[in-house]
Amino acid sequence: MIERTVDIPTNDGAMETFITHPESGGPFPAVIVYMDIWGVREELYDIARRIATVGYTGVVHDAFYRAGKMRFDDRDENGKMKSGPKVAPEIRDKAFAVWESLKDTMVAEDTGAIIDYLDSDANISTDAMGCIGYCMGGRHVFTAAGHHPGHFRATASLHGTYLATDQDDSPHLLADKFQGEIYCGFGEKDQYASPEVIAALDKALGAADVDYHHIVHAGAEHGYALPDRDIFDKAAADRDWEIFFAMLRRQL
Numbered sequence: 631m632i633e634r635t636v637d638i639p640t641n642d643g644a645m646e647t648f649i650t651h652p653e654s655g656g657p658f659p660a661v662i663v664y665m666d667i668w669g670v671r672e673e674l675y676d677i678a679r680r681i682a683t684v685g686y687t688g689v690v691h692d693a694f695y696r697a698g699k700m701r702f703d704d705r706d707e708n709g710k711m712k713s714g715p716k717v718a719p720e721i722r723d724k725a726f727a728v729w730e731s732l733k734d735t736m737v738a739e740d741t742g743a744i745i746d747y748l749d750s751d752a753n754i755s756t757d758a759m760g761c762i763g764y765c766m767g768g769r770h771v772f773t774a775a776g777h778h779p780g781h782f783r784a785t786a787s788l789h790g791t792y793l794a795t796d797q798d799d800s801p802h803l804l805a806d807k808f809q810g811e812i813y814c815g816f817g818e819k820d821q822y823a824s825p826e827v828i829a830a831l832d833k834a835l836g837a838a839d840v841d842y843h844h845i846v847h848a849g850a851e852h853g854y855a856l857p858d859r860d861i862f863d864k865a866a867a868d869r870d871w872e873i874f875f876a877m878l879r880r881q882l
Contacts (some may be wrong), residue, residue: 631682631755633675638691640727640743642733642736645695647744648675649754651687651838653742655752657715661760661784661881662744662774664737664767665693666856667729668702673858676764680871686878687754691744693770697728710860713853716782721801729766737770738777745781758810758882760784764856766791768814769801776804783810783881786874788855790814791822794830802831810881812842815870817850817863845869 633650678688763771766789794802816823835842847866854863
């Protein structure tokens with residue numbers, strides 16, 4: 631495997647980005663991993679590596695770069711990252727403040743900058759791309775797919791947040807822009823995946839020209855798909871990987 635960390639230029643500064651792909655046999659279609667609220671870390675780089683080992687380019691960018699080098703890591707006695715209310719208040723408050731400053735328009739601009747950078751590498755293909763996002767990243771993949779429909783063909787949102795709201799910038803309103811396939815993985819116990827949210831997504835994406843489906847994983851909580859988390863649900867995460875890799879094979 632080949633991997634490197636680069637600073638991708640944007641209108642707001644340099645965006646630290648991890649890139650990995652196989653050594654030979656390219657070009658390899660790009661798959662962007664959109665981080666959760668707790669920031670970039672080795673756990674997310676390992677997810678990109680897992681994607682790369684099966685023949686793609688895994689990309690993880692620091693979505694919080696405008697605020698500096700933000701890293702949030704609060705662990706329990708077993709060495710696992712804490713989730714939700716178990717996170718120390720001072721860490722949680724700081725992370726949420728940075729998250730609130732990150733707008734969808736910024737996500738769309740940053741995605742464009744990533745695509746432009748990857749286009750310059752002969753080992754990487756951006757003609758048909760994939761993306762997978764966790765938590766806030768689960769919303770951001772909708773933004774990416776909606777604002778760059780000429781590129782994204784396989785999109786996975788895992789325990790995504792605020793996917794269908796009554797606001798003008800609700801991600802589900804981009805449904806008519808989506809192409810290829812979209813999959814959403816939800817936890818049964820996820821406060822962000824109410825029956826009303828899931829129904830709104832089913833209605834909007836069901837009427838769009840995109841192959842959409844979702845799964846509600848029994849007993850799973852918000853954050854279930856991240857392997858270094860205290861509430862990791864291995865069976866649910868493995869099912870998501872099965873679905874996502876199948877989407878990549880069909881679409882990329």
